[in-house]
Amino acid sequence: MRIDNPSQGVAASALLPMQPRHAAALRLWRFLSGRHWTFRTGVVILVALVTTLILAPWIVPHDPAVQNLMARLSAPSAEHWLGTDHLGRDLFSRLLVGGRFTVTIAMVTVLLSFTVGTLIGVVAGRGAGGVLDEITMRVIDVLISIPDVVVAIFLVAIFGPGYATLIASLTVIGWTPFARLARGLTLAINAQGYIQAAEVLGCSRSFIILRHVIPNIIRPIAAVSFLRFGHKLITVGALSFLGLGVQPPAADWALMLADAQPYVERLPILMIAPGLAIFVAALSVTWIGHGLEIEARDGDSGDE
Amino acid sequence: MWTRLLQRLLILGLMLLGVSLLAFLVPYVSGGDPVRTILMSRVRDLAVDPAAVEAMRIHLGLDRPLPVQYGAWLWQALHGDLGYSFASGRPVALEIGRALGVSITLALTALGIAAAVAIPLGTLAATRPGGTVDSATTLMVQTFVATPEYWLAPMGILVFALHLGWLPSAGWTSWTALVLPATVLSLRPMAYFTQVTRAAMMDVLQAPYITAARSRGLSMRQTVMRHGLRNGSLPVVTFFALWLAGLLGGSVVIEVIFAIPGMGRLLYEAVVNRDVPMLQGGFVSIVALSILINTVADMLYVALNPAVRSGHAH
Numbered sequence: 001m002r003i004d005n006p007s008q009g010v011a012a013s014a015l016l017p018m019q020p021r022h023a024a025a026l027r028l029w030r031f032l033s034g035r036h037w038t039f040r041t042g043v044v045i046l047v048a049l050v051t052t053l054i055l056a057p058w059i060v061p062h063d064p065a066v067q068n069l070m071a072r073l074s075a076p077s078a079e080h081w082l083g084t085d086h087l088g089r090d091l092f093s094r095l096l097v098g099g100r101f102t103v104t105i106a107m108v109t110v111l112l113s114f115t116v117g118t119l120i121g122v123v124a125g126r127g128a129g130g131v132l133d134e135i136t137m138r139v140i141d142v143l144i145s146i147p148d149v150v151v152a153i154f155l156v157a158i159f160g161p162g163y164a165t166l167i168a169s170l171t172v173i174g175w176t177p178f179a180r181l182a183r184g185l186t187l188a189i190n191a192q193g194y195i196q197a198a199e200v201l202g203c204s205r206s207f208i209i210l211r212h213v214i215p216n217i218i219r220p221i222a223a224v225s226f227l228r229f230g231h232k233l234i235t236v237g238a239l240s241f242l243g244l245g246v247q248p249p250a251a252d253w254a255l256m257l258a259d260a261q262p263y264v265e266r267l268p269i270l271m272i273a274p275g276l277a278i279f280v281a282a283l284s285v286t287w288i289g290h291g292l293e294i295e296a297r298d299g300d301s302g303d304e
Numbered sequence: 305m306w307t308r309l310l311q312r313l314l315i316l317g318l319m320l321l322g323v324s325l326l327a328f329l330v331p332y333v334s335g336g337d338p339v340r341t342i343l344m345s346r347v348r349d350l351a352v353d354p355a356a357v358e359a360m361r362i363h364l365g366l367d368r369p370l371p372v373q374y375g376a377w378l379w380q381a382l383h384g385d386l387g388y389s390f391a392s393g394r395p396v397a398l399e400i401g402r403a404l405g406v407s408i409t410l411a412l413t414a415l416g417i418a419a420a421v422a423i424p425l426g427t428l429a430a431t432r433p434g435g436t437v438d439s440a441t442t443l444m445v446q447t448f449v450a451t452p453e454y455w456l457a458p459m460g461i462l463v464f465a466l467h468l469g470w471l472p473s474a475g476w477t478s479w480t481a482l483v484l485p486a487t488v489l490s491l492r493p494m495a496y497f498t499q500v501t502r503a504a505m506m507d508v509l510q511a512p513y514i515t516a517a518r519s520r521g522l523s524m525r526q527t528v529m530r531h532g533l534r535n536g537s538l539p540v541v542t543f544f545a546l547w548l549a550g551l552l553g554g555s556v557v558i559e560v561i562f563a564i565p566g567m568g569r570l571l572y573e574a575v576v577n578r579d580v581p582m583l584q585g586g587f588v589s590i591v592a593l594s595i596l597i598n599t600v601a602d603m604l605y606v607a608l609n610p611a612v613r614s615g616h617a618h
Contacts, residue, residue, distance in 0.1 A: 038446070138315040145546060145598030146591050147554035150571065154587045157575040158330055227449075234452045238557045241454045242572060257455060264462055271462075275455030282450035290446060 039291030045284035049099070056097040062090035064097050064251045073267050082273055085256070086263055094251040095273055099281060101246040102253060105163060106232035109170045114225045116171070117178025122209055122217070124179070125186025137183070140176045148173040149235060156244045166245060170232060181224055185217035219296040226289030230282040237278050253278050309603060316595055323591050324381065327584040328374050339366055342390070386585035391577040396585040399570065404552070404589075406476060407559070407566035411551035413486040415544055418494035423540065426501025427528060430509060441498060448495035457488045457561045474563040485562045489555055493547045500539050508535045538608060545601025552597075553590035 032040045052059075061081070068088035076083045082091040124136040152169040159165045189195060198208050237254035239245035246252040248259075253274040260270035339361045361367050365376065380386075386396035429441040464484060465473035472481045508514065509532060517527045556568030563569075567590060574582035 038443070134311060135315070138311050139319075141312060141598070141602065142315055142319050142595050145549050145594045147550045147552075147594060149556055150553040150587065150590050153556065153571055153575055154327075154583070157583055230450055234450075237452055238454055241557060242560060244575070254452075254454065257452075257458070261458055264458060265466055268462065271455070271458055275452060275459070278452045278455065279450055282452070283446060286446045286450050290442075 036291055036294075038287040042284040042287030042291065045280060046288060049281055049284065050103075052096060053099050053103060056100065060090075060093035060096050062093045064089060064093040065249060066090075073263060073270075075267065076269065083267060083269055085259065085270055089251075091256075091270065091273060094256060095253075095277055098251045098253040098256060098274060099277060101250060102233060102236045102240065102278075103281065105166050105170075105236045105245075106229055109167050109174055109232050109236075110225050110229045112167065112171045113174035113228065114178055114221065117175035118182045118214070118218075118221055120175065121179035121182025121184075122186050122213055125183040125190070126205065126209060126213065128183075128187055128190065133183075136179070140180055143173055144176040144180070146173055149238060152235075152239055153242075153244060156239070161239075161244055161247055166236065166239065170235065174228070174232070177228065178221060178224065182217060182221055185220060186213055189213065189216055220293065223289050223292035223296050226285045226292060228289075230286040230289065233278065233282045233285070312599060312602075316599060319595065320588075320592055324378060324588050325374065327588045328377055330584055331580050332370075339364065381585075381588070386589075387581035389582045390579040391573070391582065396581050399582070400567070400585055400589050403565060403567045403570040404593075406564060407552050407555065407568065410482065410486060410489065410555060410559070410564060410566055411548055413482055414489035414551065414555075415493055415547055417486060417490040418497050418547075419540060419544065421490075422494050422497030423501050423533075426498040427505050427533065429498070430502045430505030431524060431528060433506065438502075441502070445495040445498050448491040451491060453488050453492070454557045454561065456491070457485070457558060460484050460488060461561075474561075476562075476564050481562070481564075485558050485564060489551065489558050493543075493551075496547070497540055497543060500543050504535070504539045505532060508532050511535075538605070541608065542601050542605045545597050545604070549594035549597040552593055553586075 032043060066089065068084065070088065071080075071084050072086055072088040074080060074084045074088075080090050080092065082095065085091055085094070120136060124133045127133050148170050151173055152166065155165055155169040195208065195212055198212055203211075236245055237257075240252050240254035241258045243258070246255060248255055256274040257271060257278075260267075260274070264271045339357050342364075343357060343360055366373065368376075384397050386400070388394065389396055389399060392399070425441055429435075429438040432438060461473045461484065464471045471484050472478070475481050505528075509528075514527055514531060517531050518524070522530070553567050553571060555566065556572050558564070559566045559569040560572055567586065570582065571586040571590065573579070574586055
């Protein structure tokens, strides 16, 4: 049974009032140590990745969009660390900025799905057995089986590619696993003493949901949202790869993969590098999600 | 159980009606006059005669009110008439039928590979939680989940088709062409099946009848074979169907990369060619099939599992 003890961090910063940065580092150390190495690695990679993506426009060695047809498909060198692509653009620079669209779209999609799904699931779970709950569950049963890529392709075909279309089309299906999970967790705590006490005391429906239910079920759902995040990164990439997501000439990992296909025999790094970037990004959030999932499970039921 | 099934069928029907309406409205939502679009796709000329457009509109019955048109379209669709492809001129239903066979073959092969690896592996991992096999399995699962298939597939082509020359790089002519796409496609379901099997087996192995079998003197291996596997692999049934539904249309990237004439590529090409009837037919049939397969799987699961059937474990 492991529960984060917030007072530990507070105590540490109280002891070191003059060194807030040190205290933050200490707190981070406490947070990471004692957890599985995959979780720790995942956190480090994700922090490094997000920092790189934010700072990318300022730290790239070359302009990722500038073409140099004289130096196309050149091998890695001191000038171009990873070589250049078929238009002579610097691969390393394109790699640094190439995750911005995908990561942003996937993140917004997951946040939206998380919020909508959790709210729907909790409301359904509080009224378990009622008409609203039945309808919600049957709708989820049906929606959850539709492949989100197919919905995305269909909507992109109608409305054209763009942030809004991609996010909307992935959220339409994406909220269902969250709702199903949130409902199940709500059902499990409906019978708890503190919920019944709140009901007896006459607390309002929304107060109970916001104050008592959601804080107690949020951890497993947060874990799942990291796992879904990894999944969405790959889905958004797939759409871009097909030409239905991020549009050229933007530098994007999946687009770089698609562009590299004719030249892969001559210069395999053109394909290895961007693919590895997507893989590492997805793996880091999967690791974090898995770590959180184990923690939420162990924290909930003690000795399982 | 029966009320649940009825409710489900009702929602299913309403959902399909909604999806078909959405598909029907495609030409109107995506801008432009559908009659002009059809004419332009036939004569391949941007400047079409306005008189011809009007004649065509009346000929196709597109001058009628929208609800009447929708009713007629739906009626024909229910009778297997999904119109004609703009691109090939062949009946949409025929092309979908052909593509569906290909996609089902691909999906079943991939899922077969996935289950064949996942069930033994998940079982093995569950017998000794936290052991070396378990840790390695978990790592494998995470790696497979995080691997983009549009990366692995071209890399596989590079190694096995271009360098080693063992397998064809694309196409749908011989069974060897199936190996590479099916293997790449199997990794993600394999990861999920392994997790599901492991979780189910962990539960099963704690059941009293396992303790009873063990205390009768059966070895762990015999116990798992005789009692564990049958109960532990039950959830895989549901997941198998869920994935079958997902892969029918969800294997777009693989089908495009390997030039496999399945549902995914059909849908993709409909988008690229702006082939409206194909897009409508493809979308509606993929969604309908996904929902149907999943409903059948859920009912199968309920039928196979007495605990759920009697409504205790819900």
